[in-house]
Amino acid sequence: xxxxxxxxxxxxxxxxxxxxxxxxxxxxxxxxxxxxxxxxxxxxxxxxxxxxxxxxxxxxxxxxxxxxxxxxxxxxxxxxxxxxxxxxxxxxxxxxxxxxxxxxxxxxxxxxxxxxxxxxxxxxxxxxxxxxxxxxxxxxxxxxxxxxxxxxxxxxxxxxxxxxxxxxxxxxxxxxxxxxxxxxxxxxxxxxxxxxxxxxxxxxxxxxxxxxxxxxxxxxxxxxxxxxxxxxxxxxxxxxxxxxxxxxxxxxxxxxxxxxxxxxxxxxxxx
Amino acid sequence: xxxxxxxxxxxxxxxxxxxxxxxxxxxxxxxxxxxxxxxxxxxxxxxxxxxxxxxxxxxxxxxxxxxxxxxxxxxxxxxxxxxxxxxxxxxxxxxxxxxxxxxxxxxxxxxxxxxxxxxxxxxxxxxxxxxxxxxxxxxxxxxxxxxxxxxxxxxxxxxxxxxxxxxxxxxxxxxxxxxxxxxxxxxxxxxxxxxxxxxxxxxxxxxxxxxxxxxxxxxxxxxxxxxxxxxxxxxxxxxxxxxxxxxxxxxxxxxxxxxxxxxxxxxxxxxxxxxxxxxxxxxxxxxxxxxxxxxxxxxxxxxxxxxxxxxxxxxxxxxxxxxxxxxxxxxxxxxxxxxxxxxxxxxxxxxxxxxxxxxxxxxxxxxxxxxxxxxxxxxxxxxxxxxxxxxxxxxxxxxxxxxxxxxxxxxxxxxxxxxxxxxxxxxxxxxxxxxxxxxxxxxxxxxxxxxxxxxxxxxxxxxxxxxxx
Numbered sequence: 001x002x003x004x005x006x007x008x009x010x011x012x013x014x015x016x017x018x019x020x021x022x023x024x025x026x027x028x029x030x031x032x033x034x035x036x037x038x039x040x041x042x043x044x045x046x047x048x049x050x051x052x053x054x055x056x057x058x059x060x061x062x063x064x065x066x067x068x069x070x071x072x073x074x075x076x077x078x079x080x081x082x083x084x085x086x087x088x089x090x091x092x093x094x095x096x097x098x099x100x101x102x103x104x105x106x107x108x109x110x111x112x113x114x115x116x117x118x119x120x121x122x123x124x125x126x127x128x129x130x131x132x133x134x135x136x137x138x139x140x141x142x143x144x145x146x147x148x149x150x151x152x153x154x155x156x157x158x159x160x161x162x163x164x165x166x167x168x169x170x171x172x173x174x175x176x177x178x179x180x181x182x183x184x185x186x187x188x189x190x191x192x193x194x195x196x197x198x199x200x201x202x203x204x205x206x207x208x209x210x211x212x213x214x215x216x217x218x219x220x221x222x223x224x225x226x227x228x229x230x231x232x233x234x235x236x237x238x239x240x241x242x243x244x245x246x247x248x249x250x251x252x253x254x255x256x257x258x259x260x261x262x263x264x265x266x267x268x269x270x271x
Numbered sequence: 272x273x274x275x276x277x278x279x280x281x282x283x284x285x286x287x288x289x290x291x292x293x294x295x296x297x298x299x300x301x302x303x304x305x306x307x308x309x310x311x312x313x314x315x316x317x318x319x320x321x322x323x324x325x326x327x328x329x330x331x332x333x334x335x336x337x338x339x340x341x342x343x344x345x346x347x348x349x350x351x352x353x354x355x356x357x358x359x360x361x362x363x364x365x366x367x368x369x370x371x372x373x374x375x376x377x378x379x380x381x382x383x384x385x386x387x388x389x390x391x392x393x394x395x396x397x398x399x400x401x402x403x404x405x406x407x408x409x410x411x412x413x414x415x416x417x418x419x420x421x422x423x424x425x426x427x428x429x430x431x432x433x434x435x436x437x438x439x440x441x442x443x444x445x446x447x448x449x450x451x452x453x454x455x456x457x458x459x460x461x462x463x464x465x466x467x468x469x470x471x472x473x474x475x476x477x478x479x480x481x482x483x484x485x486x487x488x489x490x491x492x493x494x495x496x497x498x499x500x501x502x503x504x505x506x507x508x509x510x511x512x513x514x515x516x517x518x519x520x521x522x523x524x525x526x527x528x529x530x531x532x533x534x535x536x537x538x539x540x541x542x543x544x545x546x547x548x549x550x551x552x553x554x555x556x557x558x559x560x561x562x563x564x565x566x567x568x569x570x571x572x573x574x575x576x577x578x579x580x581x582x583x584x585x586x587x588x589x590x591x592x593x594x595x596x597x598x599x600x601x602x603x604x605x606x607x608x609x610x611x612x613x614x615x616x617x618x619x620x621x622x623x624x625x626x627x628x629x630x631x632x633x634x635x636x637x638x639x640x641x642x643x644x645x646x647x648x649x650x651x652x653x654x655x656x657x658x659x660x661x662x663x664x665x666x667x668x669x670x671x672x673x674x675x676x677x678x679x680x681x682x683x684x685x686x687x688x689x690x691x692x693x694x695x696x697x698x699x700x701x702x703x704x705x706x707x708x709x710x711x712x713x714x715x716x717x718x719x720x721x722x723x724x725x726x727x728x729x730x731x732x733x734x735x736x737x738x739x740x
Contacts, residue, residue, distance in 0.1 A: 070628065072624065072627065072628060075623075075624070075627060077534065077535070100630045100631070100632055101630065102630075103627065103628060103629065103630035104629070104630035107628065107629065107630075108624075108628035108629075110621055110624060110625060110628070112621055114619070114621035114622055114624070114625040115625075116622060116625065116626070116640050116643075116644070117622075117643065117644050118643070126626070126629060126631075126639065126640075127629040127630065127631075130629070130630065130631050130635055130639075131630060177625070180625075180629065181628070181629065184629060184630060
């Protein structure tokens, strides 16, 4: 019964999707790796407190687009980005913007769980310490607890906070990475195939977590799994060969897409 | 080929492998016999000649016999250069053997006796005969091997696997030669060191604080030197410490720059340049220290002293711990930097991304994530470098001085284990006095130290590797 009502609430939310304001706006975004162009004038907006899924075959540019949203592409020498991306109306590629501050506002979770070879506690406090979010030890303890709780990991690790983060299971490691990202209180969380290295049970937990995080954060997730996109997202964007093919409500996308290529991809005819 | 009816795919192995297989059979057994023959035949021939020597010589003892044998061989070599006329004259006794040989450029210790010519001819005929037979036998074995191999070849024959096994054997032999050599070196050092400890007690060596071996001139027996290891060890470790203090920060920062900041172009130029430093022979560093760094430090210390106290006296000696340490440090920089560079670049990219994705700056990422993750490996690299510093010879020979003393002033000369090994083993030597044998005891001590450092370093590096695999 509970499930039903939750689904109903979801439905209602989804139908109002068009009225939800934009958190990030990408306009004519193109990305070049050296001479090679990886993204062609993508216009994609991300709505507030929404899970936006980016789908498409391998090499279609969805991860590249994701990484432009917190300028992680800057770490690649040959990479060049054109176009305009705004976060709350501020251009994130403006020369005056501080990349470090941007990444604190737009956090990221990676494909492979990558906890630092430190204790669980230190993994979570890493970001807050760098950004000076906590004055006292008590503040830090509080951040660790709430972050781990938000990541659904608190009950599993509360007794061994000072053991190494690399000793956790794959799924726990990934949730630790999510807790680590949440600990800096970002506004947007980018997830690059967060479940591709996890087993189905760990995947289910992370998906559940994404569901819960949505109330406080704007989430953009890249995924190869159509089912996952359908389960966790409210908006879906389909990429193909560096172009944005279609962006729509997830329900519509998976039942009645506008574009033939989306239809083919979802039906498994290519990719 | 014929048995495969012209179809290449019907052969188990490609024709080339069959060829190699035949070649191996033709060459390997023959070469083995050749080697054994070359090693063994001189023994047999010498024995035969020795027994042919007159009894008057044999009765004079083994040493004389060997001496005569040596002369016979020399005569034998000489006889070959004589023309047949001269040879006839020598054998008939009409011409002087010594003069005839001297004319052909073969010197002789004494006039030579008639039996020598006879023995020498005997020797020559044996040797020539042996060579003939050897060539023949080797040739026959080679042909037999080849024939045997060719007869064994057929389409399903697994020549490829056989060749593979021979390759494996060759590689095994090569690696066992390397290992056996090491074992041999350690063995010889040990046996000499044991001889040393028979005349000097180990406790006096390992815990002695005075190094004063006296002279080891022949015939000066009775003078007991003092062989305290501690002053040498102190000097060695002190100089190595100064070198590491200089090399570690510079090398490590260079490695961090190369691995994290440098653009590919810069890296492509700077890294080989840095590694050229590693290729400079240490003797070059040594005279760099001797003629440039040492005098420079001495003069600048005199200037500084003059500015402060008005008394222009240098407080840094030209040959000092500081000079040697500094130059050795320069030598070690490329080792530290290239080893650490490898280790830093091994830290997975995902950790870097994770830290940057949380809004850390590059230097924060390096300080808080990359260096802690790479630390065990870097420590291993530093231990390897330290063992090099301890074993380094040429720089300290030229720059550290020879005064064996225990003191803490880095501006004074000290000496190291390696310097003393060089000192004790150069010049006229007799190899049974403790003065020279101590070099082996020093050598084995040094070897033990560097071996322990290396093993510990490799252990740490390996443990670190497992973490990311």
